[in-house]
Amino acid sequence: MFRRATIEVPVGPVMIGGGREVVVQSMCDTDTNDIEASVAQVGRLREAGCRMVRLTTQRPREAESMRDIVRRVRAVWPDVALVADVHFQPAVALAMAGVVDKVRINPGNYGDPAGRQFTELVDKCREAGTAIRIGVNHGSLARRIVERWGDTPAGMVASAMEFLRVCRERGFDRVVVSMKASNVRVMVAAYRELVSAMDEEDMHFPLHLGVTEAGSGIDGRVRSAVGIGALLADGIGDTIRVSLTEPPENEIEVARAILQACGLDRSRAEFIACPGCGRTLFELSPVLERVKAATGHLPGVKIAVMGCIVNGPGEMADADYGYVGAGPGRVTLYRGREVVRREVPQDGALDALVELLRADGVWAERPE
Ligand code: SF4
Incomplete structure (x- = not known):
C-alpha cells in the first residue's frame, strides 16, 4: 500500500x-x-x-x-x-x-x-x-x-x-x-x-x-x-x-x-459483514457480535460474516476466513475462497471457526 x-x-x-x-x-x-x-x-x-x-x-x-x-x-x-x-x-x-x-x-x-x-x-x-x-x-x-x-x-x-x-x-x-x-x-x-x-x-x-x-x-x-x-x-x-x-x-x-x-492498523482482527437481506439465513447481527467477541483480539486476520452462500463468497472481498450462511441453521466455513467445512450446524459453527484458526496457527488466547 x-x-x-x-x-x-x-x-x-x-x-x-x-x-x-x-x-x-x-x-x-x-x-x-x-x-x-x-x-x-x-x-x-x-x-x-x-x-x-x-x-x-x-x-x-x-x-x-x-x-x-x-x-x-x-x-x-x-x-x-x-x-x-x-x-x-x-x-x-x-x-x-x-x-x-x-x-x-x-x-x-x-x-x-x-x-x-x-x-x-x-x-x-x-x-x-x-x-x-x-x-x-x-x-x-x-x-x-x-x-x-x-x-x-x-x-x-x-x-x-x-x-x-x-x-x-x-x-x-x-x-x-x-x-x-x-x-x-x-x-x-x-x-x-x-x-x-x-x-x-x-x-x-x-x-x-x-x-x-x-x-x-x-x-x-x-x-x-x-x-x-x-x-x-x-x-x-x-x-x-x-x-x-x-x-x-x-x-x-x-x-x-x-x-x-484504511488498512493501517493490523493489531486487531478486521471484520467484513454483509448488511443482510431477504436471503439471509441466520440472525446476522448477534452472530457477527459473537464472532467478534471470540476473535476480535487476533492481530492481522480478516474475517467475513456473510448471510448467504449465493452472494456471500463473492462479496467477502479479500477476507482470510469466511463464515457464510449455507442453509437454514447451517454455515459453511471458508479459508480465503476455499471451502474448508461445509454445512456445519450453526450451534457449533463458531467453535469450528476457532478450531480452523487454531489449525492454521492464527489463533491466540485473548490477553487478560
Ligand atoms: S451476502 Fe447474501 S444475505 Fe448478505 S446481503 Fe448479500 S445476498 Fe443478502
Missing part, C-alpha cells in the same frame, strides 16, 4: 514518520495547573492505546505545571510522549524546549518566520532534541497571509512553507506539520497542496492529520473519518488526532477504527 515517504522524527519515546505505524495522539481537556487530574488523564489515554498526549500550555504558570507533569508521567509511563500546545506566547514555547518532547506552535501567532522569536525556538529545540509541530490552523492565519492569499488552503500552505524553510535553513528537521480546519474540504485540500509544495522543495516532513472542532457523536466521528480517511487513503499522514467534544479517551477507539478501515 502506497504511503508518502517521510523522514523519521523522534518525539521522546515515540517515532513519527519514516513509514512507521501511524501514531494516534490526543489532548487533555484538564486544567494543566491541576497536575493530579492531568496526569490521571494521560494515564487513561495511555490505557486506551494513546502514546502521544498534548496539553494546553498557555502561560508561564502552565509551563511550570508542565514540568511537574512531565516528571510524573515519565516516572510511570516512559513510553508516552508529551507535547506542549502553545499559542500567542513565543516565550512559553521557548521555555518548553528541552522540557517536553514536542512543542506545538501556531505560525499565525508569530510575525516574521525569520525573526528572532522563531529562530531562537528552532535553535533551542535543535540543541535540546525537542521536536516542533508547525500547527497551521485555517481559522488563525497571520493577517499578512490572509491579505495576500485570503483565507484559503493556499494561504495555509504559504504559512507552513515559510516556517519550514526557516527550519531547513537552520539545520533543524525534527519537524511535524499540520493543516487543520473544521471544514473537511478545506482541510483535505490544504494537506494535498502542502504535500505538492513540499515535494517541489524536496521536503519530507511527516504530517499530523486532524479535523478541528469536529463536534461530538456521529457527526464528529464521521467528519474526522472523512477528512483523515481521505488523506490516509492517498498515503498521506504519519500521526492523527480525532478531535471530539467528548472525553478525549473516546477519541482513541475512533482513531484506531479509521486506521483499520
Whole structure:
C-alpha cells in the first residue's frame, strides 16, 4: 500500500514518520495547573492505546505545571510522549524546549518566520532534541497571509512553507506539520497542496492529520473519518488526532477504527459483514457480535460474516476466513475462497471457526 515517504522524527519515546505505524495522539481537556487530574488523564489515554498526549500550555504558570507533569508521567509511563500546545506566547514555547518532547506552535501567532522569536525556538529545540509541530490552523492565519492569499488552503500552505524553510535553513528537521480546519474540504485540500509544495522543495516532513472542532457523536466521528480517511487513503499522514467534544479517551477507539478501515492498523482482527437481506439465513447481527467477541483480539486476520452462500463468497472481498450462511441453521466455513467445512450446524459453527484458526496457527488466547 502506497504511503508518502517521510523522514523519521523522534518525539521522546515515540517515532513519527519514516513509514512507521501511524501514531494516534490526543489532548487533555484538564486544567494543566491541576497536575493530579492531568496526569490521571494521560494515564487513561495511555490505557486506551494513546502514546502521544498534548496539553494546553498557555502561560508561564502552565509551563511550570508542565514540568511537574512531565516528571510524573515519565516516572510511570516512559513510553508516552508529551507535547506542549502553545499559542500567542513565543516565550512559553521557548521555555518548553528541552522540557517536553514536542512543542506545538501556531505560525499565525508569530510575525516574521525569520525573526528572532522563531529562530531562537528552532535553535533551542535543535540543541535540546525537542521536536516542533508547525500547527497551521485555517481559522488563525497571520493577517499578512490572509491579505495576500485570503483565507484559503493556499494561504495555509504559504504559512507552513515559510516556517519550514526557516527550519531547513537552520539545520533543524525534527519537524511535524499540520493543516487543520473544521471544514473537511478545506482541510483535505490544504494537506494535498502542502504535500505538492513540499515535494517541489524536496521536503519530507511527516504530517499530523486532524479535523478541528469536529463536534461530538456521529457527526464528529464521521467528519474526522472523512477528512483523515481521505488523506490516509492517498498515503498521506504519519500521526492523527480525532478531535471530539467528548472525553478525549473516546477519541482513541475512533482513531484506531479509521486506521483499520484504511488498512493501517493490523493489531486487531478486521471484520467484513454483509448488511443482510431477504436471503439471509441466520440472525446476522448477534452472530457477527459473537464472532467478534471470540476473535476480535487476533492481530492481522480478516474475517467475513456473510448471510448467504449465493452472494456471500463473492462479496467477502479479500477476507482470510469466511463464515457464510449455507442453509437454514447451517454455515459453511471458508479459508480465503476455499471451502474448508461445509454445512456445519450453526450451534457449533463458531467453535469450528476457532478450531480452523487454531489449525492454521492464527489463533491466540485473548490477553487478560
Ligand atoms: S451476502 Fe447474501 S444475505 Fe448478505 S446481503 Fe448479500 S445476498 Fe443478502
